[in-house]
Amino acid sequence: MAILDTTLEYINKELKKELDIDSLDKILFDFGLEIESYNKTTDELKIDITAERSDLLSEIGFIRALKAYLEISSVNEYKAKSSTYVLNIENSVKPVRPFSVCAVIKNLTLTDDKLKQIIWAQEKLHLTLGRKRSVAAIGIYPLDKINFPITFLSKQPKEISFIPLGETELFSGKDILEKNETGIAYASLLENKERYPVFVDSLGKTLSMPPIINSEDTGKVTTSTKDVFIECSGFNLARLNQILNIVCCMFADFGGEIYQVTINFGSEYSEKKIITPVLEYRKKIIPINELNSLISTTLTIDEIEKLLIRMQYTIKKINKEKIEVTIPPFRCDVMHTVDVADDLARSYGFNNINFKQPNISTIGGLTKESLVQNNIINVMTLLGYTEISPFSLSNKKELFENFLIPVNKDALDLGYSKDKNLDVIVTWLYPKLLKTLTNNQHRGYPQKIFSCNYVVIKDTEEENRSKNRLKLSAMTASSKISYTQTVSDLLTLCNVLGQKLDLEKKNYPFYLKDRSAEIIIDGKSVGHVGEINPDVLVNNDYFVPVVGFEIEILF
Amino acid sequence: MELKLNKIDAAVYEIIKEKKNINLDDLIISLNPLNEDSIRRSLEVLKREGLIDENIKVTKKYSLDKNGLLALKDGFIEELFCNYLADKKISISDLSKIEIPKIDKSEISLALGISKKKNLISIVDGIIFVDQDYLSKIAIEKNILEKINSNQSVLKEEIIDLLKRKDFIIEEEVLFKSYKLLEIVYYETIQDKELYLTPDQLKSGDYKNLDYKEFDVEVLPKPKEIGRIHPLRVVMNQIRDLYLEMGFKEMNGSYVQTSFWNMDAMFISQDHPARDSQDTFYLKESGSLPFDEKLLETISEIHKNGGDTGSIGYQYDWSEKLARSLVLRTHTTAVTFKTFHNLSLEEKETSKYFSIGKVFRNETIDSTHLPEFHQAEGFVIGKDLGLADLLGFIKEFFNKLGIKEIKFKPTYNPYTEPSVEAYCYLKKEKKWVEIINAGIFRPETVFPFQINNTVIAWGLGVERLAMLLYGCDSLKEIHGDEPNLDWLRTYVLPRREL
Incomplete structure (x- = not known):
C-alpha cells in the first residue's frame, strides 16, 4: 500500500470544512481508506491508499475524490487540445524501453506547495503503478528549455553525455549508474543492457536517461515554470497511458491546459502513430438490476445516479432499467461492471446494507486427512502428550546436521529468504520438537510433547514438484525416561486406531546405539522409535534425556 | 474440653x-x-x-539458562575472546576482520565491551593487551555458574552482573x-x-x-497434568465446527503451489507487488502448468483483454514462464481455485467449502509478524448471492465465536470486488482491529472454471483471532518453535457461543 502525505489543514482548506481527525477518519473508513497515522502537533497526516486507486496518490487527486464523495463539487472535464508537438520513437530503443507517451501542459502557476505535490505524486506513481520504475517512469521538463521534435532512442552508455539533475559536470551513461546517487539506486534496471534509452531534443540536447534521471539543464521545474513537457516511458502502452492520464488530470486541477503530442514510431514497431494523452472517457451501459443484485440493494435508477456521481462517474439514463456510466480518465481501476457496483456500495455505505444469511443448504464434511489427524491428536493427548505448533520452515543445520544425518535429497530448497535461518521446508518433525524442548529447558518435567502435521517431500511427478505428507512425532524428556513407556504409548495409539504394530531392531545416527527400532505398521515401514543420541542432544544445547518416535501417516 | x-x-x-x-x-x-x-x-x-x-x-x-549453560560448557564469551587474543597483538580496528572460534562475529564487540568493563584487557595505542590474571578473574564467576548448576545456594549480590546478561540465569521465586x-x-x-x-x-x-473418617472436603489439591491440544488447534477446531454446522465441506492442498494457482488463476497481475520475492517465498525450482490448454488460454486472454468476461483485463501479454514458478502458498485461496477446477457441475451451481491451513510470507519473526501462519478460508457459490449474504455470514460467524461488535470497511483485493474488511471492537484496548478480509470473486477469476453464479469468499488469520480470544500479546506465543510449555499445559479454553 502506498501512503499519501498530507495535512488536515490542507484538506479542510480545500474542502472548505472544519473536520476534526475523528470525523475525517469516519468518512474515509466508509469510503474504504484508512488513516495510517496523525501527528496532532505537526498536523502531519498519513493516509493508506489502496493499490487500485493510484489517482489518490496526489493530494489534489485525493481532494478531487472527496469533493465528489461529499457532494461539494462535481468532477472537472479533462480534455487535451491539439498541437504540433511531436515525439519520434526510434527502432534503437525498442529492445531496452520500447514505449513513451507524452503531453504538454501550459499556463501553470506553480507554487512551492504545488511543486512538492507534483514531485511526491511522481515518486508515489513510480513506486506503485511504475513498480519502482521497472514498468514505467515519468519525466517532467520545463517546456521553454527544450526544442521539438523530441527523439526517444538508445545509445551506447559511453556515447551518452549530460549533466544529471543536481550534478555540476558531464556524466556518461556508465558514470550515472556508478557515481550518481539516483543512478546507483536504480542501476539494476539497466543492468546488462548494451544500450541505454535517452530523450534528445531537436538541438541534440539530452533531456534525460529514463528511468533513471533528468538532465540539470532541461529537467528542472521551478515555481517560475509556466509550461511543462511530460513523458512517461516503459514497456506497456496501456499502463503508460493510465499513468499519463493521472498526471495530466493532476496538472489540469492545478489550472494547467493539456495539449496533445503526436508520437511517431520507427519502422520496426507495429504501431505507426498515436496521439497522447488519450484522456478517454470510457462508457459502459449497465442494467441497474445487475448492480442491485450484486450488492443486495433495491435502489431506484435516480438513487443510483445520485450515489454514482459521488464516486466521480457521469450518468445518463438510457431507460428505466439501464444507465450509461461514463468513467473519468483517471479511474484506470474500473475494469468491469463489478467495479462500478463496488463504488455504488461504497457510496451507499457497506454498513447500511441489510445483512442476511446465504439461503443455501448443503451437506458438510471433513477430508479423510483431517479425520485421521483428529483421531491421532485425540489419542496422543489422552496419552498425556501436549501438542505443539512448530514452524514448517527450517534450515539444513537444524534439520539434518544437528541430527548427524546427511541432507535429505527430497527436501525442497527455498530461494531468497529474509530470515537467514530459513532455507528449507521440513521433511521431518523431530528437529522442531527438540528445538521446542530446548526452548523450555527450565520448565517442569517430565515434558511430553507431540506434533501431528504436514511435511513436504519432493515429487517430480507433481505439478508443484512436491507432496504434503502427514507425520506424527512425539518426544518425552525427563531425568528418568523410559523406552518401554514410549513404546507402550505407541502401541496404545496403534491399538486404538486398529493398526498392527511391529518393531525391528535397527540403529539410526540420531539414536543411542542399540536403543532404537524401526516401526512397522500393518507390514509397512513408517518410522522409528528410540532414545535420542546424547551427541544430538548436546548439538541442540539440550541437557535432559529424551526418548521419542516419529511415523508417517499413510492413508 | x-x-x-x-x-x-x-x-x-x-x-x-x-x-x-x-x-x-x-x-x-x-x-x-x-x-x-x-x-x-x-x-x-x-x-x-x-x-x-x-x-x-x-x-x-x-538455574542456568541457554547462554549460562553454554558459558559453562565453552567458556564465557570474554574468556574465549581473551584466550584468543592473549598471545597476539591485535588492534581494535582489526577486530572486525578476525574470526574467533565459538564467538559469533556479531558478538565480538560485546566480548570487547565486557572484557574492558571487567578489566581483563587494557588498550594501549589501539592495541589490545590481555591481563595476565584474566583467567583467575573469570574463574570467580565461573565458579558461581558451577554452583548454580549443581543447585548450591548463591547470594543475589554474587550474581548481580551475571543476572544482567541475556539468557544467562533464570531467577524464580x-x-x-x-x-x-x-x-x-x-x-x-x-x-x-x-x-x-x-x-x-x-x-x-x-x-x-463402622465409622468413616471425615474428609476435609474443601481443600483443593494440586491440579492434574494432562495432555492438551495446542491453543491454536482449539481455535481451528472451533472454526471447523462452525463450518461443519453450516454445511461446509473441507478442502485440502499442498504448501507448495505454482504461481499459476497461487496468483494467475485468481487474476493477480503478473507484475503485482505481492509476487515480489520480498513478500513471497519462492522455491529454487519451477513446476508445471495443468494439462488443460483451454483453461490456460482462457486465463491468458482474461489477463490480456478480459476475454469474454466483460472486463478490459490488464492489457499485457501473460507469461507461462512466470506462472510456472513455485511458491510457498501465500494464501489458502490457491486451494480454493484448485477446488473450483475440480467441482462437479452441480457444485459449480451451489456449494460451500472451507479450508484451514498454513500459509507463508517472507517475513522475519517478531511479535506481530511470522513467516508462517494459519488461514481459515471459505466460499459459497449460489444463485442470487450478494454483498448482504457475505456481510451477514461474517457477522453470524464471529457472533458464534463470541465477537459481537463488528463493522465493515470497503477495501481492495485484485481477485474480489466488492471487497471488504471486517473490524471488531476490543473493549479493553478501546480500538477496532481488522479480523477478516472477504469479497465477491471477480468474474475474471471464476469464468475460466465455468462458474456463472456469484461466489462469496473470505479468509481470516487464525493466529490473530487466537491472540484476541486468549488475550496474548505476541504471535510467537501462539505459533512457532518458542512456545511456553507451561502455558500450553495450563491455558484456559476460550468460550464459544451457541
Missing part, C-alpha cells in the same frame, strides 16, 4: 513438637510415607487449633514454608476411623457398624 486429633494430625503435631521449628520439605520427609495432601490437611487443622504457626518465606532460586510450635497441649487421639470403604465391608455388611 480436651483437644481431639486424629492419627495423622497427631503425627504431624508430634514432629513439630519435637523439632520446635521445621520446614515443609523436612516435615514431609520425616513423615514418609504419609501422603503430602494429608499432611497439608493436618497442618491446616493444627493452625486452626492455634497449636502451630506457619511462616512463609519467599526466596529466589537460580520459591515459597519456603516452615512451621513453629506455639503451644504444647494434651490431646486425645481419636480412634482411627475407617479411611476407605472396601468391597469386603460392603459384602459382609460391616459398613453399617
Whole structure:
C-alpha cells in the first residue's frame, strides 16, 4: 500500500470544512481508506491508499475524490487540445524501453506547495503503478528549455553525455549508474543492457536517461515554470497511458491546459502513430438490476445516479432499467461492471446494507486427512502428550546436521529468504520438537510433547514438484525416561486406531546405539522409535534425556 | 474440653513438637510415607487449633539458562575472546576482520565491551593487551555458574552482573514454608476411623457398624497434568465446527503451489507487488502448468483483454514462464481455485467449502509478524448471492465465536470486488482491529472454471483471532518453535457461543 502525505489543514482548506481527525477518519473508513497515522502537533497526516486507486496518490487527486464523495463539487472535464508537438520513437530503443507517451501542459502557476505535490505524486506513481520504475517512469521538463521534435532512442552508455539533475559536470551513461546517487539506486534496471534509452531534443540536447534521471539543464521545474513537457516511458502502452492520464488530470486541477503530442514510431514497431494523452472517457451501459443484485440493494435508477456521481462517474439514463456510466480518465481501476457496483456500495455505505444469511443448504464434511489427524491428536493427548505448533520452515543445520544425518535429497530448497535461518521446508518433525524442548529447558518435567502435521517431500511427478505428507512425532524428556513407556504409548495409539504394530531392531545416527527400532505398521515401514543420541542432544544445547518416535501417516 | 486429633494430625503435631521449628520439605520427609495432601490437611487443622504457626518465606532460586549453560560448557564469551587474543597483538580496528572460534562475529564487540568493563584487557595505542590474571578473574564467576548448576545456594549480590546478561540465569521465586510450635497441649487421639470403604465391608455388611473418617472436603489439591491440544488447534477446531454446522465441506492442498494457482488463476497481475520475492517465498525450482490448454488460454486472454468476461483485463501479454514458478502458498485461496477446477457441475451451481491451513510470507519473526501462519478460508457459490449474504455470514460467524461488535470497511483485493474488511471492537484496548478480509470473486477469476453464479469468499488469520480470544500479546506465543510449555499445559479454553 502506498501512503499519501498530507495535512488536515490542507484538506479542510480545500474542502472548505472544519473536520476534526475523528470525523475525517469516519468518512474515509466508509469510503474504504484508512488513516495510517496523525501527528496532532505537526498536523502531519498519513493516509493508506489502496493499490487500485493510484489517482489518490496526489493530494489534489485525493481532494478531487472527496469533493465528489461529499457532494461539494462535481468532477472537472479533462480534455487535451491539439498541437504540433511531436515525439519520434526510434527502432534503437525498442529492445531496452520500447514505449513513451507524452503531453504538454501550459499556463501553470506553480507554487512551492504545488511543486512538492507534483514531485511526491511522481515518486508515489513510480513506486506503485511504475513498480519502482521497472514498468514505467515519468519525466517532467520545463517546456521553454527544450526544442521539438523530441527523439526517444538508445545509445551506447559511453556515447551518452549530460549533466544529471543536481550534478555540476558531464556524466556518461556508465558514470550515472556508478557515481550518481539516483543512478546507483536504480542501476539494476539497466543492468546488462548494451544500450541505454535517452530523450534528445531537436538541438541534440539530452533531456534525460529514463528511468533513471533528468538532465540539470532541461529537467528542472521551478515555481517560475509556466509550461511543462511530460513523458512517461516503459514497456506497456496501456499502463503508460493510465499513468499519463493521472498526471495530466493532476496538472489540469492545478489550472494547467493539456495539449496533445503526436508520437511517431520507427519502422520496426507495429504501431505507426498515436496521439497522447488519450484522456478517454470510457462508457459502459449497465442494467441497474445487475448492480442491485450484486450488492443486495433495491435502489431506484435516480438513487443510483445520485450515489454514482459521488464516486466521480457521469450518468445518463438510457431507460428505466439501464444507465450509461461514463468513467473519468483517471479511474484506470474500473475494469468491469463489478467495479462500478463496488463504488455504488461504497457510496451507499457497506454498513447500511441489510445483512442476511446465504439461503443455501448443503451437506458438510471433513477430508479423510483431517479425520485421521483428529483421531491421532485425540489419542496422543489422552496419552498425556501436549501438542505443539512448530514452524514448517527450517534450515539444513537444524534439520539434518544437528541430527548427524546427511541432507535429505527430497527436501525442497527455498530461494531468497529474509530470515537467514530459513532455507528449507521440513521433511521431518523431530528437529522442531527438540528445538521446542530446548526452548523450555527450565520448565517442569517430565515434558511430553507431540506434533501431528504436514511435511513436504519432493515429487517430480507433481505439478508443484512436491507432496504434503502427514507425520506424527512425539518426544518425552525427563531425568528418568523410559523406552518401554514410549513404546507402550505407541502401541496404545496403534491399538486404538486398529493398526498392527511391529518393531525391528535397527540403529539410526540420531539414536543411542542399540536403543532404537524401526516401526512397522500393518507390514509397512513408517518410522522409528528410540532414545535420542546424547551427541544430538548436546548439538541442540539440550541437557535432559529424551526418548521419542516419529511415523508417517499413510492413508 | 480436651483437644481431639486424629492419627495423622497427631503425627504431624508430634514432629513439630519435637523439632520446635521445621520446614515443609523436612516435615514431609520425616513423615514418609504419609501422603503430602494429608499432611497439608493436618497442618491446616493444627493452625486452626492455634497449636502451630506457619511462616512463609519467599526466596529466589537460580538455574542456568541457554547462554549460562553454554558459558559453562565453552567458556564465557570474554574468556574465549581473551584466550584468543592473549598471545597476539591485535588492534581494535582489526577486530572486525578476525574470526574467533565459538564467538559469533556479531558478538565480538560485546566480548570487547565486557572484557574492558571487567578489566581483563587494557588498550594501549589501539592495541589490545590481555591481563595476565584474566583467567583467575573469570574463574570467580565461573565458579558461581558451577554452583548454580549443581543447585548450591548463591547470594543475589554474587550474581548481580551475571543476572544482567541475556539468557544467562533464570531467577524464580520459591515459597519456603516452615512451621513453629506455639503451644504444647494434651490431646486425645481419636480412634482411627475407617479411611476407605472396601468391597469386603460392603459384602459382609460391616459398613453399617463402622465409622468413616471425615474428609476435609474443601481443600483443593494440586491440579492434574494432562495432555492438551495446542491453543491454536482449539481455535481451528472451533472454526471447523462452525463450518461443519453450516454445511461446509473441507478442502485440502499442498504448501507448495505454482504461481499459476497461487496468483494467475485468481487474476493477480503478473507484475503485482505481492509476487515480489520480498513478500513471497519462492522455491529454487519451477513446476508445471495443468494439462488443460483451454483453461490456460482462457486465463491468458482474461489477463490480456478480459476475454469474454466483460472486463478490459490488464492489457499485457501473460507469461507461462512466470506462472510456472513455485511458491510457498501465500494464501489458502490457491486451494480454493484448485477446488473450483475440480467441482462437479452441480457444485459449480451451489456449494460451500472451507479450508484451514498454513500459509507463508517472507517475513522475519517478531511479535506481530511470522513467516508462517494459519488461514481459515471459505466460499459459497449460489444463485442470487450478494454483498448482504457475505456481510451477514461474517457477522453470524464471529457472533458464534463470541465477537459481537463488528463493522465493515470497503477495501481492495485484485481477485474480489466488492471487497471488504471486517473490524471488531476490543473493549479493553478501546480500538477496532481488522479480523477478516472477504469479497465477491471477480468474474475474471471464476469464468475460466465455468462458474456463472456469484461466489462469496473470505479468509481470516487464525493466529490473530487466537491472540484476541486468549488475550496474548505476541504471535510467537501462539505459533512457532518458542512456545511456553507451561502455558500450553495450563491455558484456559476460550468460550464459544451457541
